Amino acid sequence: MMALDVMAKAATPIPLDVSFRVNPGELLALVGHSGSGKTTLLRTIAGLWRPDVARVRVNGTTWLDTDARVNLAPHRRRVGLVFQNYALFPHMTAMQNVMAAMDQPDRHEAARILDLVNMHGLAGRRPAQLSGGQQQRVAVARALARQPQALLLDEPFSAVDRETRTKLYSEIIALRAHLKMPVVLVTHDVNEAQLLADRMVVIEKGQVVHSGTTAQVMADAGALRALGIRDVAAMLPATIREQLADGLTELDAATGPLYLPMIDGPPGMRVQVRIMAHDVILSRARPEGLSAQNILAGHVAQIVPGAGPGVMVHVMVGPHEILARISRRAADQMALQPGDPVHAILKTMSVARDHIAPAQVTQQTAPRA
């Protein structure tokens, strides 16, 4: 097993007390606000920072163990790190950047890795001649060229525009079929974590608030407080059926069709749609004469009261769970009880483009919390 085990405790610069494990081929998202300590954890794994007490083990090899006084220098750890601003070597071409991370610089192998991240044809350009998205791809290629036993991504999508980001999400998802090592993604963007990660570790003020699959995290009240209630959403798998002439895409979801703004992809492609809890309306009867196009039949799984005037209603749509955040008042008026049939209503235009991504190749079906 090539798992990555991390434990870190520190008093400064921020109080830190975290431990987690990432399995081979798994993508774990460390999610939290800036200053929560997530980047510090990544730097601990890479060897760029040493907490007071820490242990980092990869694939049975100890990289850092403060008790045993083991602390490998960063260049002795087989780690691929994609920096937030990419940190490419400005005096080298894309090809040279990738070769710089190889033990035995090999032009053909470097070209193959650049192909993997869709950078063919731009290998001779210097970072200054590349767009943000292209620089990110080179940074990923360089990290992979190191043949890392752990791949670390530090907010790798924060420096590109929204459209590029959507494209890069798809590319990372496709790339994951080739990755056998544990992958750690640091992000403050819950959307990103939900689209890309198998599991999430929510960190607040240097402590793990919650960890588990997306669905598990979204069902945890403490995690929701740390993430921000407005960021709560569920992932609904769907399959593209048809591109419509009016600019919408028709998809097949568990219990009916979904109409969403144009999604790039051929019919039959499986995608995940991130549905924000505060965008979902619930109705007992199937509504008619409504502008909202998407009406999914399901039943109430559970109702979780919040601290404020809202409740979180977990609705099973076929085998999948979506979340609806409605007011306690509405839930009382509807007299909602677990097991009740309901219709979840979603405006077509409420689903943002970057909230839809191709389904993971290694996608785990999230167990219910």
Place this chain on the structure above:
Amino acid sequence: MDWTALFLSLRLACWTVIILLPVSVLMGRFLAYHDFRGKGLVEALVMLPLVLPPTVFGFYLLVAFGRNSPLGDLWQNLFGHQLVFTFQGLVVASVIFNLPFAIQPAQRGFEAIAPEVREAAACCGMSPLRSLWNVELPLAWPGVLTAMVLTFAHTLGEFGIVLMVGGSIPGETKTIAIAIYDRVQGFDDRGAAVMSAVLVAISLFTISVTYWLSSRIGRRLS
């Protein structure tokens, strides 16, 4: 035209550059990357020769190198002659006097490298030495080059400290700047003018070449 003096000056400048090049890279890099208690004092000490009158500085060197000083005695025992009023003495004085010119621009050069780029080099598996050679020097070299050119040009033109530590021994310590002074003292205005012009030309040439090179590199990287 006093060719002996000119070549002596060039020789002195070359030796100073050769000795200060590694000092420039290592000290400049160290001061650029590390924060420590007393860093301000170290930087101030490095800059001190820039603000002290050469006479004051030369006086202290004379005291430090001279007979009955530990350093002077050590040199006497090792090489059988004194350090003051010799070419070697001039080189030592010149090296110390040029520290601010050799270190400061190199330090700025290394400081300009983003810390993440250095960290990326380490994460790419580069040892500190390989990182220095493959990443840091290619990025910081305009700073190091500037440091060396300034050192070279400044050594050519140094007057006060040479006079204090070296005197004016032809072929040993009589540099071009001293020779010009001698000519003026001897009312040889024409000789002084020729030598001054040569010195101006050499200095201008070296500094222009540096500026041209670093602007070319700057364009390539941006």
